[in-house]
Amino acid sequence: MLSKAKLWLGLALSTLMFWSAGLHAAWELNMPRGVTQMSRDTYGLHMTIFWWVVAIGIVVFGAMLWSIIHHRKSKGAKPATFHESTKVEIVWTLIPFAILIMMAIPATRVLTDAYDTTGSELDIQITGYQWRWEYTYLRENMDEEEVSFFSILSTSREEISNAIEKSENYLLDVDKPLVIPTDTRVRFLMTSADVIHAWWVPDFAIKKDTIPGFINETWVVVEEPGIYRGQCAELCGIEHGFMPIVVHALPPEEYQAWYAEQQQAAAEIRELASAEMSMEDAMAQGEQIYNQNCVACHQANGQGMPPVFPAVAGSDKATGDRLITMDTLVNGVPGTAMAAYGRQLNPIQLAAVITYVRNAFGNDTGDLVQPTEVNAYIQEGQ
Amino acid sequence: MSAAHDHHHGPAKGISRWLFTTNHKDIGSMYLWFSFAMFLLGGTFALVIRAELFQPGLQFVEPNFFNQMTTMHGLIMVFGAVMPAFVGLANWMIPLMIGAPDMALPRMNNWSFWILPFAFAMMVSTLFMEGGGPNFGWTFYAPLSTTYGPPSTTFFIFAVHILGASSIMGAINVIATILNMRAPGMTLMKMPLFVWTWLITAYLLIAVMPVLAGVVTMMLFDIHFGTAFFDAAGGGDPVLFQHLFWFFGHPEVYIMILPAFGIISAIIPTFARKRLFGYDSMVYATASIAFLSFIVWAHHMFTVGMPLAGQLFFMYATMLIAVPTGVKVFNWVATMFRGSMTFETPMLFAIAFVVLFTIGGFTGVMLAITPVDFQYHDTYFVVAHFHYVLVPGAVFSIMAATYYWLPKWTGYMYDETLGKLHFWLSFIGVNILFFPQHFLGLAGMPRRIPDYALQFADFNWISSVGGFLFGFSQLILLFVIIKCVRGGKKATAQVWEGAQGLEWTVPSPAPYHTFETPPDPTLIKAQ
Numbered sequence: 001m002l003s004k005a006k007l008w009l010g011l012a013l014s015t016l017m018f019w020s021a022g023l024h025a026a027w028e029l030n031m032p033r034g035v036t037q038m039s040r041d042t043y044g045l046h047m048t049i050f051w052w053v054v055a056i057g058i059v060v061f062g063a064m065l066w067s068i069i070h071h072r073k074s075k076g077a078k079p080a081t082f083h084e085s086t087k088v089e090i091v092w093t094l095i096p097f098a099i100l101i102m103m104a105i106p107a108t109r110v111l112t113d114a115y116d117t118t119g120s121e122l123d124i125q126i127t128g129y130q131w132r133w134e135y136t137y138l139r140e141n142m143d144e145e146e147v148s149f150f151s152i153l154s155t156s157r158e159e160i161s162n163a164i165e166k167s168e169n170y171l172l173d174v175d176k177p178l179v180i181p182t183d184t185r186v187r188f189l190m191t192s193a194d195v196i197h198a199w200w201v202p203d204f205a206i207k208k209d210t211i212p213g214f215i216n217e218t219w220v221v222v223e224e225p226g227i228y229r230g231q232c233a234e235l236c237g238i239e240h241g242f243m244p245i246v247v248h249a250l251p252p253e254e255y256q257a258w259y260a261e262q263q264q265a266a267a268e269i270r271e272l273a274s275a276e277m278s279m280e281d282a283m284a285q286g287e288q289i290y291n292q293n294c295v296a297c298h299q300a301n302g303q304g305m306p307p308v309f310p311a312v313a314g315s316d317k318a319t320g321d322r323l324i325t326m327d328t329l330v331n332g333v334p335g336t337a338m339a340a341y342g343r344q345l346n347p348i349q350l351a352a353v354i355t356y357v358r359n360a361f362g363n364d365t366g367d368l369v370q371p372t373e374v375n376a377y378i379q380e381g382q
Numbered sequence: 383m384s385a386a387h388d389h390h391h392g393p394a395k396g397i398s399r400w401l402f403t404t405n406h407k408d409i410g411s412m413y414l415w416f417s418f419a420m421f422l423l424g425g426t427f428a429l430v431i432r433a434e435l436f437q438p439g440l441q442f443v444e445p446n447f448f449n450q451m452t453t454m455h456g457l458i459m460v461f462g463a464v465m466p467a468f469v470g471l472a473n474w475m476i477p478l479m480i481g482a483p484d485m486a487l488p489r490m491n492n493w494s495f496w497i498l499p500f501a502f503a504m505m506v507s508t509l510f511m512e513g514g515g516p517n518f519g520w521t522f523y524a525p526l527s528t529t530y531g532p533p534s535t536t537f538f539i540f541a542v543h544i545l546g547a548s549s550i551m552g553a554i555n556v557i558a559t560i561l562n563m564r565a566p567g568m569t570l571m572k573m574p575l576f577v578w579t580w581l582i583t584a585y586l587l588i589a590v591m592p593v594l595a596g597v598v599t600m601m602l603f604d605i606h607f608g609t610a611f612f613d614a615a616g617g618g619d620p621v622l623f624q625h626l627f628w629f630f631g632h633p634e635v636y637i638m639i640l641p642a643f644g645i646i647s648a649i650i651p652t653f654a655r656k657r658l659f660g661y662d663s664m665v666y667a668t669a670s671i672a673f674l675s676f677i678v679w680a681h682h683m684f685t686v687g688m689p690l691a692g693q694l695f696f697m698y699a700t701m702l703i704a705v706p707t708g709v710k711v712f713n714w715v716a717t718m719f720r721g722s723m724t725f726e727t728p729m730l731f732a733i734a735f736v737v738l739f740t741i742g743g744f745t746g747v748m749l750a751i752t753p754v755d756f757q758y759h760d761t762y763f764v765v766a767h768f769h770y771v772l773v774p775g776a777v778f779s780i781m782a783a784t785y786y787w788l789p790k791w792t793g794y795m796y797d798e799t800l801g802k803l804h805f806w807l808s809f810i811g812v813n814i815l816f817f818p819q820h821f822l823g824l825a826g827m828p829r830r831i832p833d834y835a836l837q838f839a840d841f842n843w844i845s846s847v848g849g850f851l852f853g854f855s856q857l858i859l860l861f862v863i864i865k866c867v868r869g870g871k872k873a874t875a876q877v878w879e880g881a882q883g884l885e886w887t888v889p890s891p892a893p894y895h896t897f898e899t900p901p902d903p904t905l906i907k908a909q
Contacts, residue, residue, distance in 0.1 A: 027821075027840060027841075028821065028824075028825040028837060029821045029824070029825075030821075030824050030825075031757055031824045031825075032825075032826070038753075041753070042753050042754055042756065042757055045751055045753060045754050046748070046751075046754045046757070049747065049748050049751055049754065050748065053744035053747060053748065056744070057740070057741075057744060060711060060712070060715060060740065061737060061740075063715050063719065064715050064718060064733070064736065064737070066719075067715070067718040067719045067720070067721065067723070068718070068723065068733070071654075071718065071719065071720050071721050071722065071723055072722070072723045072724070072725075073655070073722040073723060073724045074724070077720075077721070077722045077723070078722055079654065079655040079656040079720070079721050079722040080656060080720040080721070081656075081657070082659070082720075083656070083657035083658065083659055083660075083661070084659065084660050084661065084662065084663075085660075088660075088716070089660055089663045089709065092708065092709060092712045093705055093708075093709060096704055096705050096708045097705055100701045100702070100704060100705070100747075103701070103751060104697070104698060104701060107697065107751045107752060107753060107754075108694060108697075110753040111690065111693060111694065111697070111752050111753045112690065114753055114756070115690045115693075130530075159439070160439060160440055160833060161439065161440055162439040162440070162441065166438060166439065166836060168836070169835070170438060170835055170836050171438075171833060171834065171835045172835045194525070194529075194530065195523075195525055195526040195529075195530055196523060196525075196526065196620060198685055198759075198760060200760075200828070202757065202826045205753075205756060205757055206756070207685050207756045207757065207759055207760070208685055208687060208756075209685050209686045209687060211614075211620055211621060211686065211687070212525065212614040212615070212620060213614020213615070213618075213619070213620065214614070214620075214621070214687065216686075216687035217687075230826070231826075231828050231831075232828070233685075233759065233760040233761070233828045234523075234685075234760055235449070235518065235519045235523070235526065235829075235830040236526065237449075237517075237518075237526060237530060238445045238446045238449065238517075239445065240445075240449075240830060240831060241445065241828075241830075241831030241832050241833050241834070242445075242833070305446070305513075306512070306513075307512050307513050307533065308513045308514075308532055308533070336529075336530075337530055
């Protein structure tokens with residue numbers, strides 16, 4: 001039995017030297033200081049309480065070590081007979097109590113500050129979905145074009161399955177990051193469309209659950225332009241490990257330019273949605289969308305993982321009436337993990353992926369669904 | 383005459399001895415063996431997790447199976463390994479410590495054990511069901527576990543019901559035994575601390591197990607009967623689930639550590655050859671911790687968006703727990719101070735417990751600071767924290783207890799060399815396994831992910847190496863126990879030079895029936 005354990009350990013040790021050679025060495029030991037006042041306050045509290053426990057540890061473990069070295073039978077130590085002292089008990093009740101009060105005061109101050117969500121200059125709604133984030137910039141004027149988009153992991157499946165080399169920001173890259181201005185008080189309103197997720201960016205010291213039926217609030221003032229990365233922190237299903245957060249903080253002028261660009265792009269998409277799409281375009285775009293949105297449950301071969309995640313290949317919903325396929329995609333299937341994609345994808349993307357699932361994995365309806373048809377279907381539903 | 387003769391019968395022969403037994407020692411042994419089997423099974427699941435996390439990328443398992451492993455590992459270790467081990471120790475030792483002939487409710491005792499294997503067979507069988515087993519974490523937050531859970535969730539709920547029933551019956555039995563069956567002269571304040579901590583633990587169990595049963599029943603209704611307790615779309619509240627779960631879950635944490643405090647309070651005085659320092663304050667500290675355990679549950683939920691007043695209340699209450707816990711640690715150190723110590727295996731595990739549990743306590747205080755908890759929450763820092771209190775905490779105390787009382791149970795001394803080897807490999811392994819996880823959490827690695835960004839690669843492989851070292855070292859324990867059961871150097875009744883208490887007044891191995899007549903009251907001394 002022993003030799004077996006040694007064999008395993010030997011195997012493990014020799015292989016890990018080989019494997020880890022090609023990887024980044026990152027021996028980060030501590031919490032980041034971050035780029036907001038809140039993150040620096042948090043870091044400060046963290047270090048204060050850390051040094052307190054180190055000090056207590058030195059005293060307690062020191063006394064233990066002293067006793068272990070000096071008060072051992074092999075050294076001829078004779079046991080003392082004392083076994084109680086009310087005075088001592090009171091002392092070591094009061095000292096920790098006093099330390100805790102000293103910690104509680106700054107902690108209360110920082111927490112109160114974290115909860116003060118007033119005075120925001122920009123409001124962004126964050127909605128968690130299995131397994132992506134939706135960012136919607138709240139408008140003052142409803143006539144303005146709305147900027148709203150989904151942010152999805154962009155690390156390729158080949159990297160995850162070790163087929164190709166992993167990129168620098170493996171699992172921490174998205175197709176479209178959240179963009180916010182620096183030196184601006186931004187309020188986040190957080191909710192979820194399905195299960196509970198948690199939106200976490202360590203450099204901002206923000207972690208907040210996104211909960212269906214609730215809206216949580218938090219705020220941030222980022223002081224340095226840059227790219228900040230985080231991840232979903234609450235177990236939210238199969239792809240929980242694969243829904244990163246990327247935030248670009250831009251100087252206010254650059255942010256304004258970006259925002260105007262987004263509004264323009266949104267207007268263009270509305271226009272494009274009235275144009276015709278070719279079969280090749282629809283299939284190519286559809287495949288891409290399938291691989292981003294559907295593959296986790298329905299699998300790359302369309303076979304799904306029954307009974308929880310049904311197959312797309314040969315399914316009635318994909319090969320029957322196109323209205324049923326459209327309904328499934330647009331409205332989801334309530335009470336299951338199938339989300340409503342009517343908001344998550346634009347009409348062009350919906351048309352493409354509907355066309356794709358009706359013509360891939362051996363499904364051969366030959367149907368080409370146009371964005372206009374999807375758009376009409378959505379409008380009708382409302 | 384014949385009646386007197388009947389009282390001295392030995393165990394029944396064959397399998398019926400174990401199926402129908404009402405003997406506290408037999409039931410205690412069954413609990414302990416069952417718990418050890420579950421410890422190895424839950425440990426195997428943990429090794430699947432550590433193998434997958436050995437390097438970035440997906441190597442061995444799919445994310446869905448990975449989630450089933452994290453879920454099952456947690457459920458099995460909490461409900462299958464740690465809790466039954468303490469119940470087994472309670473069964474064996476409480477009657478021996480208070481001079482009682484058996485547990486107060488022996489038939490119920492048999493039942494509360496025998497429903498356990500069925501509950502776990504059902505729970506583990508979900509792994510082979512269509513759609514897989516529970517994959518929503520051992521905390522099974524709704525709506526992930528209700529609307530979005532696999533079909534096998536119903537079996538999981540039924541298994542939890544059975545486990546709860548078993549625990550409640552066990553707790554009733556412990557309370558009835560301690561309050562009614564103490565030998566004359568065994569006043570409450572003369573009881574060994576293991577008995578005290580178990581009495582308080584039993585009350586915690588009775589208070590919170592019905593809440594767990596309630597919350598899984600509400601899940602059952604949400605899944606099958608159209609209610610919407612936890613479904614926002616139907617007017618329900620997903621956060622309500624967490625409040626109910628943690629109202630059970632936090633006292634549950636203390637259920638898994640209070641008996642450990644009792645064990646350590648027995649072992650340290652024995653090997654320091656000096657009376658426990660501050661017995662009274664130990665009892666009061668245990669009671670304070672139990673009381674506080676009911677008013678701190680929402681510190682597991684600092685990120686759900688509670689109102690500021692709620693956050694502050696739960697932060698202050700949680701910080702307070704450090705005070706009575708500190709008192710306990712200081713008392714143990716004061717017991718060792720100016721003692722005459724030797725370092726047999728039980729003492730080694732007990733000392734490691736005090737050091738490593740205290741480290742877990744330190745990170746606990748850090749986690750109590752709400753604004754900083756926002757950074758720690760749901761990261762590997764939390765994983766490191768609760769594994770420090772549960773593995774070198776609760777599990778080390780169980781191992782310490784096993785080595786400490788094994789000679790009393792078997793009548794033979796265990797192999798001290800192998801015991802020490804087991805200790806050192808476990809001690810080194812557990813620290814390589816869990817210490818780097820603090821760094822991973824602080825650097826930003828979330829828990830419950832099957833794959834991770836490249837900057838987490840180094841500490842993860844170190845942690846995995848520690849995991850395999852710790853895991854395989856436990857086979858030494860199995861070997862030591864089997865060897866000790868089969869024979870060895872004969873143990874005396876006293877076993878340990880400095881041991882105090884009634885259990886050391888009966889021969890080793892303890893006869894099948896003990897204290898059929900109450901012990902001599904002069905044997906009962908203040909602890």
